[in-house]
Amino acid sequence: MGTASTNSTKPAMRDSLIAAAFQLFLERGYEQTTVDDIVTLAGVGRRSFFRYFPSKEDVVFPDHDQCLDDMTRFLAASADSDDPIARVCGAARIVMRMYAENPTFSVQRYRLTREVAGLRTYELSVVWRYEKTLGDYLRTRWADRRDGTLRANVVAAAVVAAHNHALRHWLRSGGEGDPLAAVDEALEFVRSTWSPAPASDAPAEETEDVVVVITKRSTPMWRVVREVESSLGEG
Template sequence: MKGKIPNLREQHKAATRQEIARFAVGLFLKQGFVNTTIDQIVEPLGIAKRTFFRYFSTKEDLVLAWFEEKTPALVRELGDRPVQENPFEAVCATLSSLLVRYDANPGSALAMMRLTKETPSLVGRDLEKRMIWEQALAAALVERVGQKTMSLLKARIVVGTAMTAFTAALDEWYAGGGKLKLRPIVEKAFSMAGTP
């Protein structure tokens, strides 16, 4: 699957968006989501509120920016998996690529999960993000194996099963305070889910 190469302007916009989101998330983790105002985000960055709203519609969008940006990469990764690989295993391997973020900084990942789970306005947005990932990955799975081999319904079941196992593993890790290694929990969850 080939994507178009972003031009310099698009690259600059993406970098600005990432910078705003990264700074805002740091504030959210330090002083809480509700206690952080948009003014506290834009003033230190030297940008106007109007500029902020060109990139983000709401504060919630800041927290979920990484997930939105990751969707095309996940779709590409699934498309690049070996064709002979079992579809369920391909989806599991694709989702496992997200663990790099958790492995690199488990404390930060745990804090982000806490922020997402304990802020009511973010809970629904998190579910929305998962639904977007499921739809995108299901469409990519059908494209990968072909419509004659797999219907969209079957692909949604395969992806949904893998996503449910992945989410259950994240919840298990979170409930344990992030003390255990996440990767083995995810692998166990995928194994328990089996091939649908």
């Protein structure tokens, strides 16, 4: 579930290109920086840049592909006994963990996307890919429900919205506080909306077997007693 492997397997040249790009974006602005400027500062050729990044926009969001892979693998490893909604909340947490790993970079990028319309649009397409990944998983889990597809689409959108609510709040604050605690609180709102069961692994309280009798007030007492007796008899 972790994304720590991202950093260790990522080639050093890719990291240099990201660092050079952000240095220039902050110094001169995103629009004023060309791919040539970036490769010159990083001391590599243009072809090296395009080996790692299809476009200048992609260098702004270098970790989402890896994060989507991590999320997809986390969802694929789900057991049938897992609560589907708790699972997609866990998947959303992977994304927040990626942002939380590098607060300075995350906040710099957030400010950049506020200034450049094209990057906001790019970000929307990234968000859509996460939402689709969560929705695909939920659609499979709820394939036998009559409203499974609708429910999957709505819950996936709700999870993404809750995640982004916590993320945006954290980024706007300049990366202050614990974003993982904040995202857990936001996701708990979604989870508790559709899954009444407790999220924790704590054992359920011992409950004694209970009989529920619902009867109209006008029902004669002898019929109520018979109903209760027959319910008890089923045990």
